[in-house]
Amino acid sequence: MPDATELELTAQELRDAHSDSILDTEFHRGRAVLIADPAQIKAVLEHLRGKGYTMLASLHGVDYYPDEPRLGVLYEMLDRRRVERISVKARVSTEDPRIDSVIDLFPGADFPEREVYDMFGVVFEGHPDMRRILMPEDYEGYPQRRDFPVGGEPVLFTYNEEQNYGKYV
Amino acid sequence: MEIKREPLTDLRVRQLKSRDMLRGDLDDQELERYVEERVLTTTVDKAVAWAQGNSIYPLTFGLACCAMEQIHIVAARVDIARFGFEAFRASPRQADLIILSGRVSIKMAPVIRRLWDQMLEPKWAISMGACCSSMGVFNNYALVPSDKFMPIDVHVPGCPPRPEALMHGILRLRDKIQGNRPDGWRERYDAVGTEELLPGEASLGSADISVFKPGDTAGA
Numbered sequence: 001m002p003d004a005t006e007l008e009l010t011a012q013e014l015r016d017a018h019s020d021s022i023l024d025t026e027f028h029r030g031r032a033v034l035i036a037d038p039a040q041i042k043a044v045l046e047h048l049r050g051k052g053y054t055m056l057a058s059l060h061g062v063d064y065y066p067d068e069p070r071l072g073v074l075y076e077m078l079d080r081r082r083v084e085r086i087s088v089k090a091r092v093s094t095e096d097p098r099i100d101s102v103i104d105l106f107p108g109a110d111f112p113e114r115e116v117y118d119m120f121g122v123v124f125e126g127h128p129d130m131r132r133i134l135m136p137e138d139y140e141g142y143p144q145r146r147d148f149p150v151g152g153e154p155v156l157f158t159y160n161e162e163q164n165y166g167k168y169v
Numbered sequence: 170m171e172i173k174r175e176p177l178t179d180l181r182v183r184q185l186k187s188r189d190m191l192r193g194d195l196d197d198q199e200l201e202r203y204v205e206e207r208v209l210t211t212t213v214d215k216a217v218a219w220a221q222g223n224s225i226y227p228l229t230f231g232l233a234c235c236a237m238e239q240i241h242i243v244a245a246r247v248d249i250a251r252f253g254f255e256a257f258r259a260s261p262r263q264a265d266l267i268i269l270s271g272r273v274s275i276k277m278a279p280v281i282r283r284l285w286d287q288m289l290e291p292k293w294a295i296s297m298g299a300c301c302s303s304m305g306v307f308n309n310y311a312l313v314p315s316d317k318f319m320p321i322d323v324h325v326p327g328c329p330p331r332p333e334a335l336m337h338g339i340l341r342l343r344d345k346i347q348g349n350r351p352d353g354w355r356e357r358y359d360a361v362g363t364e365e366l367l368p369g370e371a372s373l374g375s376a377d378i379s380v381f382k383p384g385d386t387a388g389a
Contacts, residue, residue, distance in 0.1 A: 134276075135276070135311075136275055136276050139275075143309075143310045143311070148310070149310075150309050150310065151309050151311075152304065152308035152309050152312075153304065153308070153313075153314060153317075
């Protein structure tokens with residue numbers, strides 16, 4: 001991991017290259033996080049890739065309910081020469097959950113982006129095949145959002161079998 | 170007719186008796202005893218059930234971690250080949266038994282239902298493990314219990330069940346097949362009358378079904 005000083009230097013370098021691209025930084029328990037402007041996420045990742053963070057180790061979504069903007073998309077970048085990791089976080093709102101796809105920079109982002117779309121409803125603009133990957137295609141709602149009901153079904157045991165739940169017809 | 174069986178005599182004595190029978194030397198009473206000793210009577214239903222129960226062909230089908238335990242029942246320790254169930258078929262059209270070994274997602278349920286519909290009667294299903302029966306720790310938006318989309322004969326609880334538990338479930342299924350136990354899925358799911366019978370063929374009434382009783386070894 002880069003230390004807090006290197007994180008700030010990286011953030012400043014990015015701000016110099018693309019103005020207002022980095023909104024904030026976080027350094028917590030040795031984990032360096034750049035909080036990026038979702039409109040400039042592609043430029044940020046391209047710059048980081050040029051710096052040596054050539055591998056997109058993971059791409060995932062988070063729901064920060066009740067904080068606003070609620071949704072977060074996290075990019076875990078890895079520099080394989082120095083074995084350094086840095087996270088890039090972009091916050092998008094649930095009203096307009098759109099962010100640029102980084103599939104041009106990292107082809108491996110294809111399925112992770114579809115999963116984030118499936119579970120959180122974030123639309124990755126520029127993705128060639130933006131559809132659900134895990135849930136059925138006619139499924140409604142985004143099940144990993146915090147306001148989505150957990151779901152599940154009452155289970156049929158011997159004691160409630162008379163209620164005729166789950167009757168096979 | 171009550172049959173009183175004499176204890177079996179020595180093989181050499183029986184061989185001599187067979188020679189006498191072929192020569193026609195046995196009188197009426199001895200001839201009757203000779204036949205009683207050598208003929209086994211049963212009903213066709215019982216004989217068919219005996220054969221079906223001892224030659225279940227499971228479908229080669231694994232869903233999740235329970236499939237690991239399912240694999241173990243064909244290995245050396247609990248060897249289902251002892252009971253005649255070792256021939257895992259690769260096609261549902263050749264299989265008698267489907268073991269749902271793991272969690273069933275909403276996307277997978279239609280696939281399993283299709284496999285079940287492709288299997289030929291008579292067919293049976295075992296729901297293995299907590300996820301498949303009651304969705305276990307995954308009781309959320311993603312899974313569907315197997316009772317919702319197909320009839321299940323035997324539920325094997327556990328997370329995952331040990332191979333011995335699945336073995337016990339299969340043996341319970343064998344008891345059910347051989348004995349025509351009345352707690353079958355057709356009764357449970359109000360499906361009596363859905364048997365696949367040819368037109369004109371009489372449906373199986375309960376009086377026609379021979380009931381297996383403990384100690385009754387005529388059909389086994």
